[in-house]
Structures are given as C-alpha cells and as structure tokens.
Amino acid sequence: MSKITVVEVGPRDGWQNLKQMLTFEQKTDLIDRMIQAGVQEMEVTSFVSPKAIPQMADAAQLAAYVLEKYPDVKFYALAPNFRGVQNAYNAGIRHISYVVSVSETHNKANVRRTHEESLSELSQILETYPDAEVCIGMATALGCPFEGILPLEKVLAFTQRLYDIGCRSLYLADTIGIADPRQTRETVKACLEQFPDVEWQVHIHDTRNMGMTNTLAAIECGITKVQSTLGGLGGCPFAPGASGNTATEDLVYMLERMGYETGINFDKLLEASKYQKSFVDGIYSGHQMNIQTNNPPCS
Ligand code: COA
Numbered sequence: 574m575s576k577i578t579v580v581e582v583g584p585r586d587g588w589q590n591l592k593q594m595l596t597f598e599q600k601t602d603l604i605d606r607m608i609q610a611g612v613q614e615m616e617v618t619s620f621v622s623p624k625a626i627p628q629m630a631d632a633a634q635l636a637a638y639v640l641e642k643y644p645d646v647k648f649y650a651l652a653p654n655f656r657g658v659q660n661a662y663n664a665g666i667r668h669i670s671y672v673v674s675v676s677e678t679h680n681k682a683n684v685r686r687t688h689e690e691s692l693s694e695l696s697q698i699l700e701t702y703p704d705a706e707v708c709i710g711m712a713t714a715l716g717c718p719f720e721g722i723l724p725l726e727k728v729l730a731f732t733q734r735l736y737d738i739g740c741r742s743l744y745l746a747d748t749i750g751i752a753d754p755r756q757t758r759e760t761v762k763a764c765l766e767q768f769p770d771v772e773w774q775v776h777i778h779d780t781r782n783m784g785m786t787n788t789l790a791a792i793e794c795g796i797t798k799v800q801s802t803l804g805g806l807g808g809c810p811f812a813p814g815a816s817g818n819t820a821t822e823d824l825v826y827m828l829e830r831m832g833y834e835t836g837i838n839f840d841k842l843l844e845a846s847k848y849q850k851s852f853v854d855g856i857y858s859g860h861q862m863n864i865q866t867n868n869p870p871c872s
Pocket residue numbers: 619620621622623624625626651653654656657658660672683684685809810811872
C-alpha cells in the first residue's frame with residue numbers, strides 16, 4: 574500500500590496561536606514524544622519577528638536542539654522574508670517553508686508585502702541559498718479570509734510564477750478551513766497535471782470538520798505528503814476566520830486503517846496529544862481529543 578508522509582506542523586502552526594507561552598522544555602518534551610511516535614518530518618518553528626509571534630522567539634535554540642538530537646528527521650522552519658531565511662539557515666535549518674499568499678490582500682496582512690515584493694525576495698533567497706530546500710507555503714490557495722475562494726485560474730497562474738522562479742516544492746493551504754472536497758480535488762488535480770515535477774503538499778484547516786475529507790480528497794488525487802498538527806491546534810494570528818488544523822492523530826488513524834503507511838504509531842501519538850492537552854490551556858475539545866485554541870480563528 575502507498576506511503577503517505579505526514580508532516581507535523583503543530584510546533585509552528587499549532588503553537589503560534591496560543592495565548593499561553595510554552596516553555597522551551599515543554600516544547601522539546603512534546604517534540605520528543607512526537608518523534609518517538611514515528612514523525613519523520615516536522616515544521617518545528619518559524620523565524621519571524623518575536624514582536625509579531627512571541628511564541629517563536631526561541632526558534633534558533635529549538636533548531637539547535639532538534640538538529641543535534643535527530644539528524645535523521647527532516648525539520649522545516651517557516652520564514653516570511655529574507656531575514657527569516659538567513660536566520661534559519663544560520664541556525665542550521667536546510668528546509669525552509671517560505672510563506673506567500675495567493676491572495677495579495679492576505680499577503681499584505683500576513684507578511685506585509687505585495688506579491689512583487691515577496692517574489693523578488695524569494696528570488697534573492699533561492700540565489701543566496703542554493704543548497705536549501707525552499708518549499709513555498711501557498712497560503713489562501715484553497716480559500717482566503719478576505720477574498721473568499723479564489724478562482725482556480727488565479728491559483729494556477731500564481732503557481733506558474735513560482736515555478737518560473739525555480740520552485741519545485743509547494744504546498745496548497747486552506748488557511749481558514751473553508752474549502753470543500755470537490756474544490757480540493759479540482760485544484761489538486763489541476764496542479765498535479767500542470768506541474769507534475771513539483772513535490773506537492775497540502776495544509777488544511779478544519780473549521781467545518783472538513784479537514785480530514787479535504788486531506789483525503791487530496792491524497793486520492795495523488796498527493797503523498799500532507800500537513801497536520803498534534804491535537805488539531807492551529808491558526809494564523811493574521812487571518813481572521815479559522816480554527817485549528819487537521820489533527821495528526823485523527824489523520825494517522827484514518828490513513829493506517831485504510832492501509833496507507835505513515836510510519837507513525839497511533840497509540841503513541843495519541844498519548845503525546847493527551848499529554849499536550851494536560852498543560853495547554855485555553856482549549857476545547859472538538860472531536861475526540863481534537864483540541865483547539867479559543868483564540869480568534871486564523872491561518
Ligand atoms: N525575524 C526576526 N525579526 C524580524 C524578522 C525576522 N524574520 N523580520 C522582521 N523582523 C523585525 C524587525 O527587526 C523589526 O523589529 P523592530 O520593530 O524591533 O525594529 C520588525 O520585525 C518589523 O520589521 P520591518 O522590516 O518593518 O518589517 P518586515 O516587513 O521586514 O517584516 C514581518 C515584517 C511580516 C516579517 C513580521 O511582521 C513577521 O515576522 N510577522 C509574522 C508573520 C507570521 O508568522 N505569520 C504567521 C505564519 S504564516
């Protein structure tokens with residue numbers, strides 16, 4: 574049966590939206606447990622302004638910890654600008670998630686840049702760091718808090734621009750969890766058909782309980798790499814309207830039941846999620862063990 578890589582993005586997307594500040598030890602403890610459960614790829618932090626996201630202020634320290642302890646795990650870090658990539662690179666990170674929104678309105682709200690500005694900074698990044706994998710987080714590709722569902726042509730045209738710059742690793746994000754399975758299928762199919770040599774991923778929020786169905790729709794169209802967060806935490810503080818992400822434990826349960834191979838042990842992951850719930854406050858249960866913040870919804 575086919576292998577699906579589940580990229581755990583909770584340490585970035587899940588924790589960035591918490592009101593409560595997690596300690597470094599709480600973070601490393603949770604990361605250790607997720608890796609012990611079998612997680613092989615993780616977005617571990619973001620190199621952003623600590624004023625914008627105070628929770629990520631320990632990015633360099635966290636990168637140093639995980640890179641030394643787990644040389645075989647693939648660690649991504651998110652960066653919104655050249656400076657973030659530079660800091661990530663200097664901290665030893667070689668897999669960067671560079672976030673740019675397909676909707677220019679959201680791009681301005683999130684990273685305070687026009688498309689031109691984000692893309693010219695991206696060219697500079699690719700030129701300066703040819704040995705880094707730069708995966709583009711195409712925020713709002715499946716729905717925007719300001720512009721709604723974007724036309725597919727717009728998503729494809731924006732993908733073409735990224736492709737022409739040289740990007741071969743991209744992910745489609747449903748930033749506020751408003752996509753549906755048919756739309757997801759149509760978008761993913763078109764992207765895979767038109768850009769078959771891109772490594773595609775999806776990043777799907779779960780506002781309407783469609784995180785699992787949309788992720789599955791993407792997988793059934795040929796996507797083999799999907800993002801999710803422990804406990805379903807998540808959200809971007811600069812995108813009003815979303816709740817958490819697809820919960821990793823739910824996703825692993827479904828995929829393993831269906832015969833896909835994730836390499837992740839469900840029971841151990843569920844333990845990690847329960848452990849997270851034991852000290853992460855300001856949360857409520859959505860699904861069984863799907864904990865989410867009470868913060869205003871986001872990316
Ligand atoms: N790492 C650390 N600090 C950064 C930074 C980075 N990558 N990029 C900018 N900064 C700091 C600047 O030093 C400055 O700090 P100061 O106010 O103490 O002088 C402040 O952020 C604003 O810098 P400026 O150059 O005016 O802004 P910018 O346009 O380059 O950057 C953002 C602004 C968008 C990068 C910044 O607001 C940010 O990191 N936002 C978080 C975005 C995010 O994480 N969204 C959710 C995930 S998708």
